[in-house]
Amino acid sequence: xxxxxxxxxxxxxxxxxxxxxxxxxxxxxxxxxxxxxxxxxxxxxxxxxxxxxxxxxxxxxxxxxxxxxxxxxxxxxxxxxxxxxxxxxxxxxxxxxxxxxxxxxxxxxxxxxxxxxxxxxxxxxxxxxxxxxxxxxxxxxxxxxxxxxxxxxxxxxxxxxxxxxxxxxxxxxxxxxxxxxxxxxxxxxxxxxxxxxxxxxxxxxxxxxxxxxxxxxxxxxxxxxxxxxxxxxxxxxxxxxxxxxxxxxxxxxxxxxxxxxxxxxxxxxxxxxxxxxxxxxxxxxxxxxxxxxxxxxxxxxxxxxxxxxxxxxxxxxxxxxxxxxxxxxxxxxxxxxxxxxxxxxxxxxxxxxxxxxxxxxxxxxxxxxxxxxxxxxxxxxxxxxxxxxxxxxxxxxxxxxxxxxxxxxxxxxxxxxxxxxxxxxxxxxxxxxxxxxxxxxxxxxxxxxxxxxxxxxxxxxxxxxxxxxxxxxxxxxxxxxxxxxxxxxxxxxxxxxxxxxxxxxxxxxxxxxxxxxxxxxxxxxxxxxxxxxxxxxxxxxxx
Amino acid sequence: xxxxxxxxxxxxxxxxxxxxxxxxxxxxxxxxxxxxxxxxxxxxxxxxxxxxxxxxxxxxxxxxxxxxxxxxxxxxxxxxxxxxxxxxxxxxxxxxxxxxxxxxxxxxxxxxxxxxxxxxxxxxxxxxxxxxxxxxxxxxxxxxx
Numbered sequence: 262x263x264x265x266x267x268x269x270x271x272x273x274x275x276x277x278x279x280x281x282x283x284x285x286x287x288x289x290x291x292x293x294x295x296x297x298x299x300x301x302x303x304x305x306x307x308x309x310x311x312x313x314x315x316x317x318x319x320x321x322x323x324x325x326x327x328x329x330x331x332x333x334x335x336x337x338x339x340x341x342x343x344x345x346x347x348x349x350x351x352x353x354x355x356x357x358x359x360x361x362x363x364x365x366x367x368x369x370x371x372x373x374x375x376x377x378x379x380x381x382x383x384x385x386x387x388x389x390x391x392x393x394x395x396x397x398x399x400x401x402x403x404x405x406x407x408x409x410x411x412x413x414x415x416x417x418x419x420x421x422x423x424x425x426x427x428x429x430x431x432x433x434x435x436x437x438x439x440x441x442x443x444x445x446x447x448x449x450x451x452x453x454x455x456x457x458x459x460x461x462x463x464x465x466x467x468x469x470x471x472x473x474x475x476x477x478x479x480x481x482x483x484x485x486x487x488x489x490x491x492x493x494x495x496x497x498x499x500x501x502x503x504x505x506x507x508x509x510x511x512x513x514x515x516x517x518x519x520x521x522x523x524x525x526x527x528x529x530x531x532x533x534x535x536x537x538x539x540x541x542x543x544x545x546x547x548x549x550x551x552x553x554x555x556x557x558x559x560x561x562x563x564x565x566x567x568x569x570x571x572x573x574x575x576x577x578x579x580x581x582x583x584x585x586x587x588x589x590x591x592x593x594x595x596x597x598x599x600x601x602x603x604x605x606x607x608x609x610x611x612x613x614x615x616x617x618x619x620x621x622x623x624x625x626x627x628x629x630x631x632x633x634x635x636x637x638x639x640x641x642x643x644x645x646x647x648x649x650x651x652x653x654x655x656x657x658x659x660x661x662x663x664x665x666x667x668x669x670x671x672x673x674x675x676x677x678x679x680x681x682x683x684x685x686x687x688x689x690x691x692x693x694x695x696x697x698x699x700x701x702x703x704x705x706x707x708x709x710x711x712x713x714x715x716x717x718x719x720x721x722x723x724x725x726x727x728x729x730x731x732x733x734x735x736x737x738x739x740x741x742x743x744x745x746x747x748x749x750x751x752x753x754x755x756x757x758x759x760x761x762x763x764x765x766x767x768x769x770x771x772x773x774x775x776x777x778x779x780x781x782x783x784x785x786x787x788x789x790x791x792x793x794x795x796x797x798x799x800x801x802x803x804x
Numbered sequence: 805x806x807x808x809x810x811x812x813x814x815x816x817x818x819x820x821x822x823x824x825x826x827x828x829x830x831x832x833x834x835x836x837x838x839x840x841x842x843x844x845x846x847x848x849x850x851x852x853x854x855x856x857x858x859x860x861x862x863x864x865x866x867x868x869x870x871x872x873x874x875x876x877x878x879x880x881x882x883x884x885x886x887x888x889x890x891x892x893x894x895x896x897x898x899x900x901x902x903x904x905x906x907x908x909x910x911x912x913x914x915x916x917x918x919x920x921x922x923x924x925x926x927x928x929x930x931x932x933x934x935x936x937x938x939x940x941x942x943x944x945x946x947x948x949x
Contacts, residue, residue: 508840508884511908515819515838518911522817522832539910 280318283311343369350377356758357664359385360674385666392661392670392804399654399802406647413640420633427626434619437612444609451602458595465591469584476577483570486563493560500549500556507545514539655764655801659775662761670804672796673759675704676779680759680792683712684781687789690720697723700794706803709769709795712781715754715788717745728770728797744791749778753791757782764798773798816914818940820933821888821905824876827938828905829914829931834891834943836900838908841885842867858902860889867902873926873946874939882906892946901946914940 287308346368353361359381366377517535521528665673679700686692693712700710701723708729711722719739744750752760759779767774777794796804818829819838842858844867850856853872857864867887871878886908892901912933919929919940928942 512838512840512886515908515911519819519832519835519837522911536911 280311280315283314287311343373347373347377354381354384356756358673358758359388360665360667360677363667385664385668388661388664388666389668389670392658392668395654395657395661396802396804399651399658402647402650402654403802406644406651409640409644409647413637413644416633416637416640420630420637423626423630423633427623427630430619430623430626434616434623437616437619441609441612441616444605444612448602448605448609451598451605455595455598455602458591458598462588462591462595465584465588469581469588472577472581472584476574476581479570479573479577483567483574486567486570489563490560490567493556493563496556497553497560500553504546504549507542507549510542510545511539514542655798658801658804659761659763662777665759672761672777672794672804673779676759676777676792676794679710679794680779680781683792684783684789687781687783690714693721694723697721701725704794706796706800707794708767708772708774708797710793711739711795712790712792713744713750714790717743717750719744720790724769728772728800744793749776749793750791753778753780754788757788767795767797769795770797816916816919816940818912818914819888820909820912820938821870821886821903822882822907822909823871823874823905824879826871826874826876827909827933827936828870828874829912829933829938829940830888830890830903830943831941832911834898836889836891838886838888840887841904842887842902844904855904858887860900860902863900865889865900865902867904868946870903870905873903874941879906890943890946892943894944898944 346365350362350365350369353359353365362381363378366374366381368374369377514535517538518532521532521535524531662672665671665677667674669675679696682696683693686696690712697710697712701707702725704710705725705727708725708727709722711719713719719742722739745754749760749762752758757780759777762776762778764773764775766772774795774797777796779792779794780788781790781792783789816829817832819832819835821828821830837860839860842860844856844858846856847854853868855867855869858867859865870876870888884907886905888903888905888908889900890903891898893899914931914933919931921929922940924942924945926941926943926945927939928945929940931938931940
């Protein structure tokens with residue numbers, strides 16, 4: 262495209278200069294010819310040539326120059342339009358509205374539009390990356406903060422535990438000293454008991470010999486009782502024999518009496534003898550009965566003696582067994598007492614060493630306690646640093662949110678989108694309640710969504726039940742609020758763009774928040790009101 | 805009650821035996837001999853009173869259970885059982901019979917005035933000896949019983 266000041270503007274001047282030069286030459290020639298009264302062939306020659314040259318000039322220089330001048334005017338108009346579009350795009354870019362920048366860039370020439378779009382997208386990608394990074398940094402900061410808090414709590418518990426262990430170890434050291442003293446006393450007692458055990462063992466040994474002697478004597482008595490029993494049986498047999506003889510004699514005497522009776526008077530004397538014999542037999546039987554009775558008593562005594570000796574023998578055996586067990590037990594006891602004395606001495610020594618070790622452990626625990634305290638302090642710094650990191654990430658996030666991106670994480674874009682939907686119900690503010698509820702339901706980080714008309718009155722609002730109790734009336738916050746006095750309203754009214762406020766304390770929750778304010782426009786772009794989204798600073802990472 | 809044969813005395817000499825819980829007095833003149841309990845060979849189909857047959861002086865004699873004959877309740881097992889061989893039956897037809905008793909005690913004199921007549925059966929009368937009631941047996945009636 263031709264530009265003013267190039268070779269074309271100079272050609273008409275050269276042509277005009279040539280024309281003037283040829284006219285001057287023709288005039289001079291004509292004047293010279295007229296002065297000499299003769300026709301000047303130069304003048305006749307120059308005039309046609311000049312006319313021819315003039316014609317050529319008009320044809321090849323002047324007319325193209327006029328065409329170029331028109332093209333130049335058109336180019337200047339296009340350049341101004343381009344400059345305006347480019348200015349709008351750059352203004353959008355300056356305002357951080359990359360979405361509008363892209364929209365305006367579409368009206369630029371393709372190459373320029375591509376360049377602007379690429380630059381806008383690259384910037385948007387960078388901002389998105391920074392946004393994501395800030396969220397990750399915040400999340401990491403929160404994790405670090407939580408971990409630091411847990412570690413701090415753990416270190417506090419450790420410190421308490423170390424204090425408790427220290428007290429326990431000190432008590433253990435004192436107890437160890439007491440145990441050492443007790444063990445020494447026990448060792449002494451065990452040594453004395455060992456000596457008593459020796460005496461007891463000797464006594465039990467004597468008792469053992471005595472019991473063995475008693476057992477032998479009881480055994481002798483039992484043997485004699487057995488002998489007596491055997492003799493008693495022989496006596497019984499003799500008595501039975503005597504009894505039989507007496508019985509036989511009795512029968513003989515009866516028969517004799519019977520025979521005497523049969524003999525009549527002659528047998529009377531014999532009868533007397535027979536009767537005497539019968540009485541003798543009867544006395545024999547009575548004597549045998551007495552002897553048998555005595556013998557029964559004697560045999561009973563013998564049996565009692567045998568039983569007594571058997572029981573005595575068994576008892577002696579049991580006593581002997583017990584005495585042997587007692588001797589064995591005393592022997593074991595002596596061994597155990599010796600072991601006890603040795604163990605008590607070892608315990609005494611070990612507890613003394615334990616006390617020394619406990620003292621060392623106490624010293625070490627105190628050092629550990631100091632380390633833990635330093636660690637706890639470091640963790641507190643760490644926690645504060647992570648909190649600062651979180652705040653820094655929030656600041657970066659707020660900086661990146663100053664850009665409007667075609668991204669679900671772009672609050673300005675979100676505000677513009679919701680404001681666009683609000684604009685569809687312009688004039689019917691009472692119908693915006695459900696829409697505000699949709700906003701807080703779909704955006705958990707928003708604690709309050711509201712719309713203010715151009716008079717600054719809040720005409721619709723909804724609080725997020727996640728941050729305030731469900732059913733809480735937002736009118737207590739919005740009533741009497743003149744939005745026109747708020748900087749965000751004024752900024753939106755002035756620039757017609759979505760804005761994000763710095764952090765401030767929420768009237769609704771008392772927590773820190775920031776407001777995303779977006780213009781509500783009608784179809785012709787006239788501002789109808791401002792839509793506000795109060796974002797809770799504690800939940801901004803959910804964006 | 806017959807007096808002692810040949811004496812004409814009024815008293816009666818009798819052999820006092822024990823059977824079960826009863827005491828029985830057997831007239832001495834009808835007693836042949838008192839022996840230790842003879843081995844008895846039971847007779848199949850015999851009456852309960854007849855214990856069986858025993859050998860006495862080479863001859864078999866029947867042995868009767870005196871306790872059953874007088875209806876005495878049985879006592880404990882006797883220490884010295886005896887068999888009293890008596891003449892039973894009427895004088896003209898008497899025969900030797902053995903009476904199994906628990907013990908032969910003694911020869912006693914019984915005054916007829918002390919005897920209470922009982923009847924014509926085996927127990928001819930009753931008498932109290934040493935405070936114990938005693939059956940005075942009429943052995944002549946044994947053969948006819």
